Amino acid sequence: MSQSLLRLLKIDRFTLLLIIAVIIASVLPAHGRGMPVAELVTNLAIALLFFLHGSRLSRQAIIAGATHWRLHLVIFSCTFILFPLLGELLRPVLEPMLTPDLYKGVLYLCVLPATVQSAIAFTSIARGNIPAAVCSASSSSILGIFITPMLVNLLIADTNASTDPHQALHAIWLITLQLLVPFALGHFSRPWTSAFIGRHGSLMKFVDQGSILLVVYVAFSEAVNEGLWHKTPVQALVALVIVSIVLLALVLVLTALIGRLFGFSLEDRITLVFCGSKKSLASGLPMAQVLFAGQAVGAIVLPLMIFHQIQLMVCAVIAAKLSKRKDDIAIDDDESVLEKAS
Known part of the structure; x- marks a missing residue:
């Protein structure tokens, strides 16, 4: 499919590849002996992805961003408190609209950590506080390894983890081995690997997108084998898209208002909006399997896959609008810039 046609349809290549992965899994799902092989390859790809993430994150960026503790505390509160609260408060509306598994997916979406790449990229485009975005997004991904299983155990009452506290601890341990250990190894390998990775940005993109596509294929293969499309009515899928749009809109508006309430500068409020409204597909998919x-x-x-695509499209528009603001804008006049863009 040509680039011009993709632009006309407002679809980027990665979104198209995600759709193709779902279609392939629906027509030719992995099963039998092929499933363990697909799962092993997927786990190795995810471990490599987080190794590369760790190698890219410099110690200077961590120190520079970590000093802004008030901003990070607010961002983490939006990620791990505001989102779950919205998911619970909207339960009376969402449950009748969605299937039980889709609503469970919405709650799962709400307890996930923030993205890393897109949060930083949009903050950079919008000329926000980039060091703080690097620190916040990376820390959110690490904290999510421990916080997300506990929130799942608390909020999603019919999972195995909710009936046995040891199950949640076991899940944290498995996720730590799969995500945190490779991340730490990558970070400590920086003296030997950072220069190579810096020169080969395409490698990072290939591993990033490739690992997610593998996880999507394996997850949907399992679901198709269990009759996903027969159990999910079309109206529930349409409702899910609407729910994702409304949820994102609520969080974007609330993060912008919270940033003003706390008296943050425009640059910090931009960071809050882009880091506090994102949910990570790269972390969410492998954690869901555990x-x-x-x-x-x-x-x-x-729900995570749909929300992820919507957040990318919407935040790209907001970042582009913010990037065009005047450099000499007065502090007293910047109060409505972010709100108008949102």
């Missing part, structure tokens, strides 16, 4: 083992993982991660 946290919801034996369940309809494909249906549970479907």
Whole structure:
């Protein structure tokens, strides 16, 4: 498919590849002996992805961003408190609209950490506080390894983790081995690997997108084998898109207002909006395989996949608008810039 046609349809290549992965999994799902092989390759790809993330994050960026503790505390509160609260408060409206697995997926989406690459990229485009975005997004990804399983255990009452506290601890341990250990090894390998990775940005993109596509294929293969598309009515899928749009809009508006309430500068408020409104596909997919083992993982991660694409498209527009603001804008006049863009 040509680039011009993709631009006309407002679809980037990665989104198209995600759709193709879902279609392939629906027509030719992995099963039998092929499933363990696909899962092993996927786990290795995810470990490599987080190794590369660790190698890219410099110690200077951590120190520069970590000093702004008030901003980070607010961002983490939006990620791990505001989102779950919205998911719970909207339960009376969402449950009748969605299937039980899709609503479980919405709750799971709400307890996930923030993205790393897109949060930093949009903050950079919008001329926000980039060091703080690097620190916040990376820290959110690490903290999510521990916080997300606990929130799943607390909020999603019919998972195995909720019936056995040891199950949640076991899930944290498995996620730590899969995500945090490779991240730490990558960070400590920086003296030997950072220069190479810096020269080969395409490698990072290939591993990033490739690992996510593998996880999507494996998750949907399992779901299709369990009858995902037969159990999910079309109206529930349409409702899910609407729910994702409304949820993102609420968080964008609330983060912008919270930033003004705390008296942050425009640059810091931009960082808050882009780091506090994102949910990570790269972390969410592999964690779902651990946290919801034996369940309809494909249906549970479907809300995350839809929300992820919507957040990218919407935040790209907001970042582009913010990037065009005047450099000499007065402090007294910047109060409505972010709100108008949102």
